[in-house]
Amino acid sequence: MAYLYQTISDNLHREIFSGRYAPGDMLPSENELAAQYHTSRITVRKALQILENEALIRPQHGKGYLVLPPEFGRFYLEFHDQPPGSSSRYDEINVIPAAGEIARRLGMEPGRMLILIRRSFLFDGVPAACDEKFIPYVKGEPIIERELHYAQFPDVFTDKYVPRAILANMEIDAAAAPPEVCAVLGCEPGTVLLRVSRTIQTRSGARIGFSRRWCTGSQAVLTADSDWESERYYPIV
């Protein structure tokens, strides 16, 4: 049940996290580990490969395996089209002419038609976030129906485009919410809220969708971690 490569990997993992091997240290060589565990070099290499994938070590040709320092500049963020624990409600579905910032974000000529889908998210019945999605209108495409059924924004496009050729990019800032959004969320016009803007585009650079989320209240906080596995560690508030 316990595989040898897994045992070796776990042991080294523990020795790194306990400080037995510190950043800058060298691990024992492949041959030393193979001798130590009475196994072949290939099995040892498989164990080391796991640690390399976790960004704990880096092999250096001709020298050995270097233990790396942790990387605190990279964070991992979960962001779902439908916030966990919320219910949703459609506030408006419309076809509107592109204008101003939205036209620019989608790279469209002003005046071309856009599908607007505005949806709010309720926590315990209280609206705490509002999503606006803008999708270039192409006659005969059942994109609204797909949206209504699947709800996950980028997924709406995976029938039409090659799925792996689609990217999502995100910008996070604070800005004054437009009047329509304030009306939905029940806040004063012009209130500054957390804004999350997503652009959906193909890898060739074509912008195929844009969405904005306006967040108020404590459920709307975004969280990110220096480690995908670390969520369990910090029930702070």
Next chain:
Amino acid sequence: MAYLYQTISDNLHREIFSGRYAPGDMLPSENELAAQYHTSRITVRKALQILENEALIRPQHGKGYLVLPPEFGRFYLEFHDQPPGSSSRYDEINVIPAAGEIARRLGMEPGRMLILIRRSFLFDGVPAACDEKFIPYVKGEPIIERELHYAQFPDVFTDKYVPRAILANMEIDAAAAPPEVCAVLGCEPGTVLLRVSRTIQTRSGARIGFSRRWCTGSQAVLTADSDWESERYYPIV
């Protein structure tokens, strides 16, 4: 120069991103690929391992390699203690008693002493972000000197703690900035700004540092991507 496993991996990668193999499809079996490339199963497995690490495929024991759909709920975020392209300035360094939210975030009794380090970041000479760091004061620890020299917040602790045992967690929201911060940034008292709160803690759950960043202006926008490699694709604004 071009290794066989790399060639196989690149070819399959291209076939997945071009749609030749779509999510839900099965790749050719290891034996088929080995025959196709006139090589051993081990070399083929190495190529497939690369694609598995990129979350493009998942092996299914007894069945084959499944092509996975893209995951748009996960985002990658770069956040540096010193924003790229900015210069920094120390506005205040002080020892203060813990109180209110800060005490709670650090799990300290109110009244215990804290080191406060307030620093602002200037873009083209204009302050656009302000950092507040709070570190429990322990007599005789040269933490301020380390901060002044190394500047990277979590790194300050890696001498004292086992480096890999430290985690950084982040919360992002919008909130009214305190008067001291508004004074530094030159905005009206009570202005709502983008707030990034970081907690530094050990894997055993001890909170060892807390920082807050208040952001104004366009340089302060946070960006995240569904793909670590995708930054080059979206020069939008």
Next chain:
DNA sequence: AAGTGGTCTAGACCACTTC
């Protein structure tokens, strides 16, 4: 020259899935 990691081979046996 000796030691290190990097690539690759030709097998073996096991566990799982499908027919």
Next chain:
DNA sequence: AAGTGGTCTAGACCACTTT
């Protein structure tokens, strides 16, 4: 029973680093 991926062996040769 046949095909698939999962683990593991014993060896070979190459490229790189250190002494």
